[in-house]
Structure formats: C-alpha cells, structure tokens
Amino acid sequence: MSTSPPLPPGGSALDDRSSGRAVRLAARQGQLSTHTSGLAREQVQANLAILPAALAGDFLRFCQRNPKPCPLLAVSEPGQYLLDELGEDLDIRTDVPRYRVWRQGELVAEPTDLRAHWRDDLVTFALGCSFSFEHGLLAAGIPLRHVQQGRNVAMYRTHIATRPAGPFHGPMVVSMRPMKAADAIRAVQITARVPEVHGAPIHLGDPALIGIHDLSRPDYGDAVEVLPDELPVFWACGVTPQSAIATARPEFCITHAPGHMLVTDRLNRQLGLG
Structure with a gap:
C-alpha cells in the first residue's frame, strides 16, 4: 500500500494547489472531492478507464482507432495500481477526487476511494485531458x-x-x-x-x-x-470512453467522474505547452 508523506503542523495537502502530488495527496486524504480544473496548471491531467483484462485488448484498439477523444498516455499491467511512470507515489485507487463504478453498463457508485472495489485483473488506461x-x-x-x-x-x-x-x-x-x-x-x-x-x-x-x-x-x-x-x-x-463503456455494458469497470482527473507529475511543457 502507498504511504502519504508527512504534512507540516497544521498543514493541508491543498495548501499548495500548484503541485500534482499535493492534489493527489489531497484526494487520498479526503480533502478534495471536486473537479480539478484550474489545479496544478503545470502538470498533465488524465482521464481514466479501468477495465478487466479480458476487455483490455478491445479497449486498447478503441483508443488507437479514436485518438482525438482517447489519446493514450499510459496503460498498466493487470492489477497494477502504483503508476510510477505518471507520478511519484501515485496510487490509482486513491488519488483521483471522485470515481465512477459501472456494472453491466449502469452507474452503481461514485466513490472517492477504490480500495473496496479493486480487483487483481483490472487494467488502467490513462488518457490525455483537455x-x-x-x-x-x-x-x-x-x-x-x-x-x-x-x-x-x-x-x-x-x-x-x-x-x-x-x-x-x-x-x-x-x-x-x-x-x-x-x-x-x-x-x-x-x-x-x-x-x-x-x-x-x-x-x-x-x-x-x-x-x-x-x-x-x-x-x-x-x-x-x-x-x-x-x-x-x-x-x-x-x-x-464512458459513452462507449455504457454502450458495451461490461460486467464491471471504473472511470473517473467527469472533470475529476488524475493529476500526474508530467509537465505540460513536455508536451509542447509553454
């Protein structure tokens, strides 16, 4: 399990909203459950789609065929929830302000923590965000x-x-x-x-x-x-992808809640944004 770095006395993870790690930590600690627009403006933000491994190949091809709405930033191994390639101490189960859990294409929950929903066969897709x-x-x-x-x-x-x-x-x-x-x-x-x-x-x-x-x-x-x-x-x-998932009606999957993004440690300037 990932651990949280200590905060200064009386400090809050939201004291510094310019840091991607601080935004993730705030989400992990339950201090942030709203949208991430305007937060950590230097960092790349990502949409999420988390699917059983049996569907991961089809979804990968869907992203490759639709790169405008589904630009791939990273894909995990099955069961992997620590995504070091996107950020230090980044835990996909806890570090997004709000998630959506789907069963048979129907929205069944909007948790702020996925640990109770996590499965060892889940593959995480991180997609570029506007x-x-x-x-x-x-x-x-x-x-x-x-x-x-x-x-x-x-x-x-x-x-x-x-x-x-x-x-x-x-x-x-x-x-x-x-x-x-x-x-x-x-x-x-x-x-x-x-x-x-x-x-x-x-x-x-x-x-x-x-x-x-x-x-x-x-x-x-x-x-x-x-x-x-x-x-x-x-x-x-x-x-x-949420629209495509609702149409496909997989037995189980997870997405981010709209506007509630994963804030990574990658820098926008690395993509060509100054």
Missing part, C-alpha cells in the same frame, strides 16, 4: 470562462460516431469553451501541437451541426454563457 491544454491557452492570454467562474467545463454528447472496436462504440463527447474569434484562431494553433491532450478542436460555431441542440444543458459538467460576440469551440473529450 485540462492540460488549458494551461497553454491561459498562458497565451486566452480567457476561459469556466475557470474564471470556478466551474467544471461543459461537455456534450454529439452525433459524431466513434470507430468501433469489439464491443466498444458510441458517440463522441466534446468539451466546449466560448471564445472571441481571434482567441479561437489562436486556440486552434496552440492545441494542434498537442495531440496527446486531444489536439485541435473538432468544431467551431453552430452546435446543431454536431448534434448539440441546447448549450445551456450540458450532458456533463457545468453550463457557461456564450456571449453574442463569441463562438462556441468544441474539443474531443476524454469522457467519450
């Missing part, structure tokens, strides 16, 4: 309304089909950020350089063209206003 490229956007002076308002990013199911693999298929999920046209152009340039965290947007403008009919009612996350002089800008989203 919260990482937000660092590059903010560094370029592009405002992000959900960050300013302390909200989770808005996410929507689309009518864009993913490429199937085995039992895994379903619609792409996207995240949306409203931007002025000049900022949207710059955002395309910045995010196109980082395919490891979804790359360039898949759509700008009219949401109905990708099957979204009401921006005020996201399927996941929190709605934000789109002002008259702004465009909604849509990126492929790592919640897409």
Whole structure:
C-alpha cells in the first residue's frame, strides 16, 4: 500500500494547489472531492478507464482507432495500481477526487476511494485531458470562462460516431469553451501541437451541426454563457470512453467522474505547452 508523506503542523495537502502530488495527496486524504480544473496548471491531467483484462485488448484498439477523444498516455499491467511512470507515489485507487463504478453498463457508485472495489485483473488506461491544454491557452492570454467562474467545463454528447472496436462504440463527447474569434484562431494553433491532450478542436460555431441542440444543458459538467460576440469551440473529450463503456455494458469497470482527473507529475511543457 502507498504511504502519504508527512504534512507540516497544521498543514493541508491543498495548501499548495500548484503541485500534482499535493492534489493527489489531497484526494487520498479526503480533502478534495471536486473537479480539478484550474489545479496544478503545470502538470498533465488524465482521464481514466479501468477495465478487466479480458476487455483490455478491445479497449486498447478503441483508443488507437479514436485518438482525438482517447489519446493514450499510459496503460498498466493487470492489477497494477502504483503508476510510477505518471507520478511519484501515485496510487490509482486513491488519488483521483471522485470515481465512477459501472456494472453491466449502469452507474452503481461514485466513490472517492477504490480500495473496496479493486480487483487483481483490472487494467488502467490513462488518457490525455483537455485540462492540460488549458494551461497553454491561459498562458497565451486566452480567457476561459469556466475557470474564471470556478466551474467544471461543459461537455456534450454529439452525433459524431466513434470507430468501433469489439464491443466498444458510441458517440463522441466534446468539451466546449466560448471564445472571441481571434482567441479561437489562436486556440486552434496552440492545441494542434498537442495531440496527446486531444489536439485541435473538432468544431467551431453552430452546435446543431454536431448534434448539440441546447448549450445551456450540458450532458456533463457545468453550463457557461456564450456571449453574442463569441463562438462556441468544441474539443474531443476524454469522457467519450464512458459513452462507449455504457454502450458495451461490461460486467464491471471504473472511470473517473467527469472533470475529476488524475493529476500526474508530467509537465505540460513536455508536451509542447509553454
């Protein structure tokens, strides 16, 4: 079992929100159970899909066939829960603020600790997250309304089909950020350089063209206003695997709760985000 480093007297793991390890420790100690948008902005954040080994090959092919919504950062061995390649003392069972447990494709629990649910046949997939490229956007002076308002990013199911693999298929999920046209152009340039965290947007403008009919009612996350002089800008989203998992209806699997990411020790600048 992983151990927690000591805290200073009266200290909290959330005293330093700029550290990926501090965010993980806060989650492990039950001090953080909310979304991770805006936390540890220097560190790469990751979506999670944790599946029985019998399905891992099919899911790996699903990710390879759908790299925009499912960019692979790491894959564990069966039963492995300490992922040293992503961070020091990183325990996948405890270090995410909130998880989702699924049985037969139905959501059955949203725990903050997986130790009671862990199995020796589980394979962890860590997938790139748009919260990482937000660092590059903010560094370029592009405002992000959900960050300013302390909200989770808005996410929507689309009518864009993913490429199937085995039992895994379903619609792409996207995240949306409203931007002025000049900022949207710059955002395309910045995010196109980082395919490891979804790359360039898949759509700008009219949401109905990708099957979204009401921006005020996201399927996941929190709605934000789109002002008259702004465009909604849509990126492929790592919640897409949850849609594919719901369609595949595996007997058991685990994902992160939307917006509640694994914060790694990898640096965004290593991906090309300054």
